[in-house]
Structures are given as structure tokens and as C-alpha cells.
Amino acid sequence: MNLTLKVWRQSGPKDAGRMVTYRVEDVSPDMSFLEMLDVLNERLIVEGDDPIAFDHDCREGICGMCGMVINGVPHGEQRATTTCQLHMRHFEDGAVITIEPWRAAPFPVVKDLVVDRSSFDRIIQAGGFVSVPAGSAPDAHSVPVRKEDADDAFDAATCIGCGACVAACPNGSASLFTAAKITHLSLLPQGQPERLTRAKAMVEQMDAEGFGGCTNTGECTAVCPKGISLDTIAQMNSDYLKANAK
Ligand code: FES
Secondary structure (H helix, E strand, O other): OOOEEEEEOOOOOOOEEEEEEEEEOOOOOOHHHHHHHHHHHHHHHHHOOOOOOOOOOOOOOOOOOOOOEEEEEEEEOOOOOOHHHHHHHOOOOEEEEEOOOOOOOOOOEEOOOOEEEEEHHHHHHHOOOOOOOOOOOOOOOOOOOOOOHHHHHHHHHHOOOHHHHHHHOOOEOOHHHHHHHHHHOOOOOHOOHHHHHHHHHHHHHHHHOOOEOOOOOOOHHOOOOOOOOHHHHHHHHHHHHHHHOO
């Protein structure tokens, strides 16, 4: 496959940035998207150019590092797929592909396709944990949990914190991420003692970071590589309202 890439290049946070066009030839359809970028970077290094900076770690769809907007869609148009799990066979030979970083004020660009997502870390630090003594792991059947609650908690816990939800949202809202992190704890017995204080603290931190509000457009869940449900946002809003009513 031969491709034309239009890639966002930005040397640092203060640089204005621009799109730069590259030709990439003899790309195997079996390559992942990141492997295709690796090949381009090896060539840029040989030619004495600055390689394209992009984040990655596991390359298995579990760490959430590999965020980039491909042809206008966070992680590309393949549903429920992270960029590292996206393969070149999903593109046409001769395709023109645009690649940009997440664009949201609370995710400032560090370089090229790399953004600073420490705002997500601070939301977790505000309450995304269980701090009450929960003891050692009990026998599996000693704490009854409804099957539906266990399933919903597990589904919410699959959020990898990649930030695609923010990048897709016209409001730049982090509601889906924050709601997933609140919901996976609030549905389980260990999460109950701090349930309302957790929801209040995390929502307020989300607002303080400058993320926008949720207006139920649903773009977030459409691009989420883990398919996190909008139901988690309803759960978050319910807990947040109860916390304020108290
Ligand atoms: S590199 Fe870890 S999810 Fe893509």
C-alpha cells in the first residue's frame, strides 16, 4: 500500500503547529497503524529529520496511551478499537490520512501528537479510590453482589482513560471518563462508604480542570474503544445530585 499522511507537527506547547505531508510506500496491510508510523519515523531519522512524537505503551489496547485523531475521528473510524489495534487493511491503497492530536484545552499539546493528560490523573486523585479499610480479600461468596451490578461495574472499569471521549465531544467534556471511574466503584459494596463524597469531589475536579459540560450528544460513547455506556453518566449525575442535596 502507498499512502499520503497529513500529520500535525508542533515542536512544543508554544509552537503554533502545522500539517505536514508525508508519502509512505510499501506499507503492509498487516501492519498496525503505529507500526506504519514507526516505519515513517525510521525513515525520517535516517534522513536527519525529527521523528513524529506519539504516545504508546502496551500496543495491546489496554493502557490508553495511543490517542490520536485519524481522519477526524479519535482512534479512527473502526469501532471499539484503539489506534494501536487499528490495522492498515482498513485503509484503501492510495488513501490520504490526516493525523492530529486530541484537541481540548485541558489536554495541552506537548509535541506533535503527544498531549498532557495529567488533568485525568487529578480527577482520579480527587476521589477515584477506596480509602476506607476494606480488609484483606474476602472469600468470593462472602459479599453478595447482584450479577447485574457486577457486570455493570466491570464494564465501567474497562475504561482505559485514553481521552477519546473528550476529543470527540463538541463541549470537550470529560463526563464519560469521570462517570466510568465513579460508577465502577459506586456499584460495589467497598465503594459505598465514600460514594457521594467521591462523586462530588471528582465532578468538581473535572469542572476545575476546564472540561465542558455534558449535553448528551453521545459522541463520547460512539468513539470509546471500550464502549463505555452513557448510563454511567446518569449514575454520576444521580450521585452528584444526592451529594449536593445532603
Ligand atoms: S498503546 Fe496501549 S492502548 Fe494503545
